Amino acid sequence: DGGITQSPKYLFRKEGQNVTLSCEQNLNHDAMYWYRQDPGQGLRLIYYSQIVNDFQKGDIAEGYSVSREKKESFPLTVTSAQKNPTAFYLCASSRSASSSYNEQFFGPGTRLTVL
Amino acid sequence: GDSVTQMEGPVTLSEEAFLTINCTYTATGYPSLFWYVQYPGEGLQLLLKATKADDKGSNKGFEATYRKETTSFHLEKGSVQVSDSAVYFCALSEAAGGFKTIFGAGTRLFVKA
Numbered sequence: 618d619g620g621i622t623q624s625p626k627y628l629f630r631k632e633g634q635n636v637t638l639s640c641e642q643n644l645n646h647d648a649m650y651w652y653r654q655d656p657g658q659g660l661r662l663i664y665y666s667q668i669v670n671d672f673q674k675g676d677i678a679e680g681y682s683v684s685r686e687k688k689e690s691f692p693l694t695v696t697s698a699q700k701n702p703t704a705f706y707l708c709a710s711s712r713s714a715s716s717s718y719n720e721q722f723f724g725p726g727t728r729l730t731v732l
Numbered sequence: 733g734d735s736v737t738q739m740e741g742p743v744t745l746s747e748e749a750f751l752t753i754n755c756t757y758t759a760t761g762y763p764s765l766f767w768y769v770q771y772p773g774e775g776l777q778l779l780l781k782a783t784k785a786d787d788k789g790s791n792k793g794f795e796a797t798y799r800k801e802t803t804s805f806h807l808e809k810g811s812v813q814v815s816d817s818a819v820y821f822c823a824l825s826e827a828a829g830g831f832k833t834i835f836g837a838g839t840r841l842f843v844k845a
Contacts, residue, residue, distance in 0.1 A: 621775075650833075659821065659837040660776075675832075707775050714831055718764050718783050721833055723775030 619644045621724035623708050628729045630695070630702070638693045638727045640708035648714035649691035650721065653677060654705045663706075666691055667714040695729065703731045734759050738822050738836035745812055746844050753807040753839045755796075755822035763826035765789075765798055765805040770819045770838070779807075779820070817843045 621642045630636045642649065648667050652660040662675030666685040680699025685691055691710075695702045705728050709721040739754040757763065764783045768776040780789030785800035794809045805822060822836040 660835045720778040720781055725775050
């Protein structure tokens with residue numbers, strides 16, 4: 618079964634700690650995305666990657682970092698510089714980032730809570 | 733820049749009622765339009781899409797028609813079920829926006845038995 622996996626589903630972090638959220642896809646998609654979703658709100662783009670070893674900042678990149686060393690993997694690190702990191706984080710992929718026709722496929726999400 | 737505006741929720745309906753969720757958009761060129769659905773505690777999944785004017789996307793009894801003249805993509809279903817309770821997101825993607833997907837704020841639907 619092709620799809621996107623995110624782990625862990627729930628994550629608790631103490632203030633001042635960095636934490637890394639995992640995202641893996643076996644759809645052979647070129648593009649991958651990270652979104653943040655706050656209660657009752659839409660999705661805000663954190664980072665995206667069109668190809669391996671390349672990524673761009675989205676609308677709310679401050680306090681976050683990513684890497685794209687493999688096509689299948691796009692981990693997101695939430696650093697201590699992120700002032701309000703408690704949120705639901707969604708990873709997505711699409712066949713290409715250079716077409717408007719391609720829909721995005723989403724993982725199940727990771728709910729991060731800062732204690 | 734590009735934007736998507738959806739009707740505010742929550743929308744509460746009884747089972748078998750008719751559903752409309754309004755969506756309008758602002759875009760520079762000719763975007764593709766999408767409806768995604770999010771069930772509680774899950775990620776989003778594509779419900780339907782349309783890539784050019786007058787196209788109708790449909791899936792699982794839901795329909796939406798790409799209306800360029802009114803810049804709208806309203807979601808409709810003739811008879812909702814309790815299992816349709818979810819949050820629905822309208823979205824667009826176009827070349828002028830770097831092919832990034834712009835999402836609306838989402839509309840929560842509750843269907844009562």
